[in-house]
Amino acid sequence: MTQQHLFSSTKAKNYKLFGFYLLILISLLYPVTAGAADITQQLHRPKNGFFRQPSRDDADSLLRVAEQQYAAGYPEKAIDAGLQALDIFHLVGDVKAKGQTYNLLAKAYIQLGRYKEGEDALRRHLAIARDTKDFQSQIFALNNLGTLLLQYGEPKIAGETIEDAYTIADNVKNIEGEGLSLSNLGLVAARLGDYNKAIKLYETALIFRRRTGDTQGEINTLNNLGDAYLAAGNYQDTISSYGAAMRMAKSIGDRSNQLRAIDGLVTAHSAGGRYERAFDLLQERLTIAQELQNPREELNSFASYAKLYEQLGNYPTARNFYERAIILSQSLEDNKEEALLRDRMTQMLRSKK
Structure with a gap:
């Protein structure tokens, strides 16, 4: 073997050896992505390197x-x-x-x-x-699944799912489950536009919810009942239902349902021409939002003020509230809401010309 050939052979071996070490180095610097199971194991593995079997x-x-x-x-x-x-x-x-x-x-x-x-x-x-064979969990899981399907825009399947829940609740005499199922069946009826049926279902649901002392459930059903009465144009019963929900929600500190009831009352009182009461309720709404330091609910309050002032033809004040709502939508980086508010304000300004 010539000296040149020997040198070439040695050089080739050196390149192979270098390539091998390079691969090892790369694998250390860039490990293979861990699967979900590996990540879970890492989460439970103590930092000292000793593995302890996780306990109940x-x-x-x-x-x-x-x-x-x-x-x-x-x-x-x-x-x-x-x-x-x-x-x-x-x-x-x-x-x-x-x-x-x-x-x-x-x-x-x-x-x-x-x-x-x-x-x-x-x-x-x-x-x-x-x-x-956990019947109570079946009742609540079916109800939750049904309301989710309702959000998907599938009221028929949602209704069948909730009917299954009601059947189980009725068979095992689970009063809480019956009240929940009837209230959710009311939601299905309302979604299908059958407000009279929805009202009857909500009223029956209230009987069960009051029997179990389910205050939270009662408040929710009262708000649903207010929605149905409002959609049916029955403002007197709308105000009665929302009013009861608002008072109960306030008594237990349920701010979310309290705000929901106020929104319904503002709409109902405005429709009936009772603007002074509507403005009082909006002031209460804004105060709650500020106490909660909740910019989203402050935004909703300003938007409601703008809508009401626009309805009364007070466009300068309405524009002021729209602009305040827009500023909050920008701080929340909610581009969709900002665009919607700007569009509503633009339409208002065009209509007054």
Whole structure:
């Protein structure tokens, strides 16, 4: 072998060896993307490198954290903790706890607008409830699934789903489930435009909800009843229903339902020409929003003021409130709402010319 050939052979070997070490270096710097299972294991692996099998207590703690985060208005964090709890419940074989966790995850997903993931979690909760013959969980899972389907614009399937829930509740004499199912069937009837049927269903639902002392459920049904009366043009009963909902919501500190009732009352009083009362209610609404330091609800209050002043033909004041609402929509980076408000203000200004 010539010296040149020997040099070439040695050089080739060196290149191969260099390439081998380069591949090792790249693999260290850029590891293969971990799968979901690997990430879950990393979350549960202590930093000291010693692996400890997660316990049921760990899962319970994570589920409590998830519930607290959801109640505090942090659905993303609730999902993070809930998924970790779910992994452990699966490892320890606690099927019932998995169902509870799926239920919480469903609510968090839906609150974030992640409806498909919410539906999947609800269906998994329902499947577990059926396997374990947990009738109460079946009733609530079916109702939640039905209302979600209603949001999808599928009232027929939603109605059938909620009817299944009502049948189970009636068979096992679960009064709470009967009240919930009847109230949700009222929502289906209202969505289909049958307001008289909706009113009857809501009124029957109220009987069950009052029998169980379900104040929160009663408030919700009263607001639904107010919606149905308003759609039917029955302003007297509209005001009665919303008024009862507003007072009850205020008594228990349910600000969300209180604001919803006020919105209905403003519409009803305005339609009846009772503008002074409508303005009093709007002032109350704005005060609540400011106390909550909730810019979204402040925006809604300003938009309602603008609409009412526009209705009265007071365009300069209406424009002022539209502009205040637009500023808040910009701070919230809500481009869609900003465009809607600008369009409404532009139409108003054109119409007055």
